[in-house]
Amino acid sequence: MIEVMLGGGASSVLAYLELKGETVAKLLKASWEENPFFEALFDAVPFVFLIVDSDGRIHRMNPAAIQFAGTDQAAPSPAAREENGAFDCILATGCRTGARASCQGCDLWRAAHEALAGANISRHGQPAIPCLPKPRPLFGYINAGPLQHDGRRYAWLMLADFTKEQKLLTAERLESLGVLAGGIAHDFNNALEAILANLQLALLKLEQGVQPHHCLSDAVGVTLKASELTKQLLTFAKGGAPLRKHSTALGRLIQEAVEALRRDSPVNCTVTIAPDLWGAEIDEGLIGQVLQNLLINALQALPGGGTIRVSASNAALSAGDGEAARFIRVAVQDNGIGIPRQDLSRIFDPFFTTKKDGVGLGLATAYSIIRKHHGYLEVDSAEGQGSTFVIHLPAAAAQPADPEPAAASSSDRAGARILLMDDEALIREVVGETLSFYGYQVALAENGQAAVAAYRQALEAGQPFQAVIMDLIVPGGMGGLEALAHLRSLDPGVKAVISSGYANDPVLSDFRKHGFCGALVKPYPIDDLDRILRQIIA
Template sequence: MNRAGLEMIEAESLDQVQGKCVYPLVSEEYREAFKSLTNDVFKGKSGTLEFKMIGLKGRPLWLYTHAVPLRNEKGDIVLELATTIDITDRKLAEERLRESENFTKNILDTVDEGFTVINKDFRILTANKAYCSQTGLPCDKVIGNHCYEISHKANRPCYEEGEECAVRQAFASGEPHAVLHKHQGQNGHILYVETKAFPIKDTSGNVTSVIETINNITEKYLLEEERLKTQKLEAIGTLAGGIAHDFNNLLMGVFGYISMAKTKTNDPEETISMLEHAEKALKMSVNLTHQLLTFSKGGTPVKNIIALHSVINNSVKFALSGSRTKFKIDIDKGLLSVEADEGQISQVIQNIVLNADQAMPQGGVVMLRAKNIEMPGYSNMLPLARGRYVEVAIQDNGIGIPEELMPKIFDPYFTTKQKGSGLGLATSFSIVKNHGGMIHVKSEPGKGSTFYIYLPAIEAEQQEEVRPAVARILRKGKILLMDDEEIVRMVNTKMIKDLGHEVETAEHGEEAIEKYRKAQDSGEPFDIVILDLTVRGGMGGQDAIKELLRLDSGVKAVVSSGYSEDAVLSDSKSCGFKAYLTKPYDQNMLKDMIDALL
């Protein structure tokens, strides 16, 4: 044994070990393997062994030996030659690593949140008990498989199915990412899970794998859904109460003035005055329904390509007319156009400017800025798609909005003002949303608020709307009116006859089609057909026009509605209509339409 070997087993000298058997120093659990290796060597074989032994001074050792037979000149095996190295440090390091891994695994297995490590091929390298329990599979059936096969029960990655993938985002960006996913549980029920992905990087900064935590939030999610439903019901209750209050006030004016007009029949001038006041109350009712329709999905914008310069200028001047509040406008050169309903966007700007004015009762300055911006994509602060937008910022230095009220400012009929209707911001929010944009608010109590309006921009020249000249009545027309409300049929019949035209009515689309066919067959066809868009329990105008166009490709049809979730009113010509009437309309509006089509 050389000096290195003596030091390895803690021997002072060769005399201390020469001629003695090393076998008793070998740990008991390795003695059979050690003995077997020695026997193999004397049978002419070579071999290796990692084993544990105790040094002469009592220190535990881990050794690695490579043993070969040593032969004499006759070829007989006479000795065993062993080359041995001390691997104690390596084995202790491996032991500590194994203990650390077991410790970490035990910690992860005790938590109720799913945990996996995933490589670039989306294969699961390791997973804790909570994740395996969520999937209903033993861990050995989970590790090594694709995460989408286990979590989504799918044969391709979840992002190819249109879902956002936190792991993919972490690999791509090198930053943590979180998403909400729907997974199928072991009993077939849907689980809502929050997945968070954290990148693991090598020394060069490259992402080699991703830690993904999967937290089952199904109960929390369902409770939140119930809470939102409750909030919606409360909001609907507030909305219904507000509508009833406003309409009852307006109807009070209508009924009051009409009842007084009946008592003044001997005074024509006073009667007309009373009816004019009743008409004014009705027009206010119309404005209220327009706001409510815009707040709902019925206020579909009639879009044209517009430049915002004049819209901003005219809207702020109108909103602040008669106010002590001043305004400043700063519009970037080269401001892009937008495709929008000019009237609705004007309403948005007016509503927000009026709020700014009311937030500064002692007067102040409203600052309006408009500029082009480029949005990189969805974010928590501004959930807008990638693209170019026009940003209109409306800033005041008024009282500001308390933080606890910020989540409610766009709710219908929510207001902190004595004279406010509570519909201005709710309507504005819906208008901008229907245009593919959004409104964002920053406010600090005592310092003021800034409302940011984002509208998708387009690089196009503004198109001036061409209004056709109104033609005079050249002849008496024959008109077919379809509406499911009897009162609408009655009043329209009187107005049309009063204009000197012939009129027939139908209650639904099927009846209108049949009457139109008979009129054609008789040789006395209808000149104009007015179709109600929405008919309860029957065929409405959108379906009726298709059948009428089959009967007569030149049919002059007009669509009429007071409410619709479809975009038919805003794009009536592409549906086959020649014009549209928005309820309520008066005799003059009806006359202009008939004259133009005749």
């Protein structure tokens, strides 16, 4: 089996050959009977290849093995091989039996003896070969297996050394990490500068009696943009994991993304969705983000106007075992400027962008999300002719779930009692005061213990809370998850919302499983918190 691993961009390819013992044994046995063919095959293998006698001595070795050992020994001729019968260990000169104490720690020696006992060996990583003339770290693959010839027992061994390729792969990864770190620092420094400048300007305006509404509004906007950057980074790194997947009507999700695009732009966008489109087992929020990224990308490729075509259909792809797997195919096509050929291999790399005001995370994040869903994201583009991005997502076995219930109206929240727990005093007080402006009655708690006590007192007084908002992690105190267990013992019907700055925590991604009615990742707009509160109060 040939396996290809890609890493650090599109330029590094690490390939290794995994050979099944039975297959190799049959090949060697057949070729050994045809001596010229065997010798040509044996010498041509670009990896270290050895045949070991039943007593552990090396019986055959190819030129690659001698080169790997760094010896001056030349590869003997076929005639010499037959005359000599066996050779000294190429890694331990003078050791004809292969039984030196140092051999006990040699992965090649150990694999040989296991193969002589009848085992088929396939191992990868960093093999230990202590007898190398110039000891060095190795990265490679050892394969070995038993072999019978003329009634005698042998073992074959193969070592594929990919140390140089692994070092190149590591260097490319480090280079990509440097680009990633530089991009993060650049974008966050710009965001912090915009926030600081707006706040300083707001203070100056207040001193002069001028309303600073515009400055504060801009600061809020930049803060939310920086928050989206952190979410994108986490999504890129983990593909949104852990995912909150459920059976979803993908056609509805596509229509919503297209309608949002049409509201913000007069672009001509057509949508074709198969009437019998299967449901998809997806994280609705993340796939919605992918669709949004692809549509925005298509829009930006049409500076002079044009058409975006979105389609969704059922597809059957080979699963590799002769059976077809069910997928949903979504295509986003534009007739815009297209992607230059030299950029095609880099468009999914983080912080690679050709746009003046671009961040370079949109397509990288989309690719990461789709891969985490066990799907595929491909692109076909020609400069000056447009681009087509195609997504394949696994179809769901179950029918899509019903939509969430509608949220309560603004009048229904008036006077609703809310308990807010957060260990950060500034967050606790500001969020509490802001919710009061929305019409809620808010009580504050600094940790889980205080929240449980306040909830108990409210129940005993006959003035229960309609909802509780809790921070997930409280250093040195009771956090939201533990506090919820206590609250449910007091009131099994408690309605709680969890919030945290740890965006990739599994409690947030699967909050219903842990007993919560909603989840928010910090920083969050108060409007989002209000929407969740109105929904669970309803």
